[in-house]
Amino acid sequence: MDSYDGENPLLREIDDFYSEIRWNNQFKYMGKLPSYLEDQINERKPILEQNDPFDIQEKPLSTALIPLDNTTRDVAGESLLDRYQKLITQEPRKHNPWKLSKVINGHLGWVRCIAMDPVDNEWFATGSNDSTIKVWDFASGKLKLTLSGHVMGVRDLVVSKRHPYMFSASEDKLVKCWDLEKNAPIRDYFGHLSGVHTVDIHPTLSLIASAGRDSVVKLWDIRSKKAVITLVGHKSPINSVKCTPADPQIISCSNDTTVITWDLVAAKPMKVITHHRKAVRDIAVHPGEFSVASCSTNDIRSWKLPEGSLLTNFESQNSGIINTLCVNQDDVLFAGADDGTLSFYDYRSGHKYQSFKTKQMPGSLESERGILSSSFDMTGLRLITGETDKSIKIWKQEFDSEFEELPWNPILSSQRF
Known part of the structure; x- marks a missing residue:
C-alpha cells in the first residue's frame, strides 16, 4: 500500500x-x-x-x-x-511454470498417500495399495526404507513435527504409530468399524484424528491409544480430515457432498458446508492464512475460517474427478485428477494458470494415468505426486523459462469477498 x-x-x-x-x-x-x-x-x-x-x-x-x-x-x-x-x-499473481523433474518407481500398487519430512525436508514417505510404506531420500530419490505391518492398502500418512512418529491409516481398519528412530510400529489404534481413509495430527494437542468408511471422526490420545472423542455427523465415508490449532480444530469432507467444521469442545458440527454437489474427495489447509480449499468433480472452492464462508470459486470446469489438493505458501494450489491432469491455480484469484497431463509410464495403460495423492515439500518449490501407474513423480518450478499461461476469465472464477 x-x-x-x-x-x-x-x-x-x-x-x-x-x-x-x-x-x-x-x-x-x-x-x-x-x-x-x-x-x-x-x-x-x-x-x-x-x-x-x-x-x-x-x-x-x-x-x-x-x-x-x-x-x-x-x-x-x-x-x-x-x-x-x-x-x-483481484487479478491473479504471476507464477512460474511447473515441469517434471524425476520419476521414482518401487511400489507394486497405486500410490495412495504422501507425507513429507516436516522438519528437515530431507525425505518423504509414501503409502500404497501394496500395503507397504516406503521412505525415500528426497534429493536422490533412492529408497531408504520399507515398512511393513499393514495387511491391506495404506490410505494416508502423516509425520509429526513434535515427535519422532509417523501415523498411517489403512483399509485393514487400523491406525498405526511408527517410531522413526526404531523404524517399527509401536502402537495400534483399534476402534474403526471399517477401512480408515485419513489421519492427521493435532498441531498443539497430543491427539490424532482419523476417519474412513464408517463415517465418523475419531480423536485418539496418542499415548494411551484411547478414542477420547467420536464426532458423528457425516452420512457417507469420510475422505479427508485435517487438524488446525484454532477453532475449528477439526475439518472433514465426505462422499455425502459436505465439508464439516467441528466444535471440539461440544463434539458436534460447528458448520456444515453444502455447496458441493458431488462427493468431496480432499481438503487442503492453506499454510499461511486461516482458510481451507475443498475439491469435488469439476469443482474447487476455498472457505474462510472459522465461519466457513465461501472465499473463491476456482476455474475448475472440465477438470474431471479431482482426487487430491495441496497448497503452498506462495499461493499455488495444485489439483490432481483421475484422468492424469495436473492443474495449477493462483489461490487468491482462482485462476488456473497451467494445466497438462502427467507423463505416462512405459508399459502402463491409458487408464493408469490417474493422480491419487500430492504434497508440496517444505519450501513449496517441489511437488510430489502419487499415481495409479504405481510411480511417484517429482515436479519443480522453472524460474527462467516462459510458457503460455492460460487466459484468465474473471467471470469464471469468483473473486474473494
Whole structure:
C-alpha cells in the first residue's frame, strides 16, 4: 500500500477503506451492497462526512462509484478509479511454470498417500495399495526404507513435527504409530468399524484424528491409544480430515457432498458446508492464512475460517474427478485428477494458470494415468505426486523459462469477498 505521509488524509482514508473491501469484489455484479457492509460504512461515515465523496449507503454500487473518475488521483498520480478496479478484480499473481523433474518407481500398487519430512525436508514417505510404506531420500530419490505391518492398502500418512512418529491409516481398519528412530510400529489404534481413509495430527494437542468408511471422526490420545472423542455427523465415508490449532480444530469432507467444521469442545458440527454437489474427495489447509480449499468433480472452492464462508470459486470446469489438493505458501494450489491432469491455480484469484497431463509410464495403460495423492515439500518449490501407474513423480518450478499461461476469465472464477 502506498504511503501518503499525511499529505492528503482523505485520500489515505479512501484507500484504506477500499483495501478493506477488496476481498468482497464480487459485489461489483450486485445492485446493492449487503447490509453488513453498509453497517461498516455507517461506522466510517463520520470520518468521511466532511467532504462526502463516497456516500454509498442505500445506493447501487454503480451510482456510488460516480465520484471515482480519472480526474481524481492520489499523490502518486494513479487514478482512484483505476486503483479501485485493481482492488475489486483481484487479478491473479504471476507464477512460474511447473515441469517434471524425476520419476521414482518401487511400489507394486497405486500410490495412495504422501507425507513429507516436516522438519528437515530431507525425505518423504509414501503409502500404497501394496500395503507397504516406503521412505525415500528426497534429493536422490533412492529408497531408504520399507515398512511393513499393514495387511491391506495404506490410505494416508502423516509425520509429526513434535515427535519422532509417523501415523498411517489403512483399509485393514487400523491406525498405526511408527517410531522413526526404531523404524517399527509401536502402537495400534483399534476402534474403526471399517477401512480408515485419513489421519492427521493435532498441531498443539497430543491427539490424532482419523476417519474412513464408517463415517465418523475419531480423536485418539496418542499415548494411551484411547478414542477420547467420536464426532458423528457425516452420512457417507469420510475422505479427508485435517487438524488446525484454532477453532475449528477439526475439518472433514465426505462422499455425502459436505465439508464439516467441528466444535471440539461440544463434539458436534460447528458448520456444515453444502455447496458441493458431488462427493468431496480432499481438503487442503492453506499454510499461511486461516482458510481451507475443498475439491469435488469439476469443482474447487476455498472457505474462510472459522465461519466457513465461501472465499473463491476456482476455474475448475472440465477438470474431471479431482482426487487430491495441496497448497503452498506462495499461493499455488495444485489439483490432481483421475484422468492424469495436473492443474495449477493462483489461490487468491482462482485462476488456473497451467494445466497438462502427467507423463505416462512405459508399459502402463491409458487408464493408469490417474493422480491419487500430492504434497508440496517444505519450501513449496517441489511437488510430489502419487499415481495409479504405481510411480511417484517429482515436479519443480522453472524460474527462467516462459510458457503460455492460460487466459484468465474473471467471470469464471469468483473473486474473494
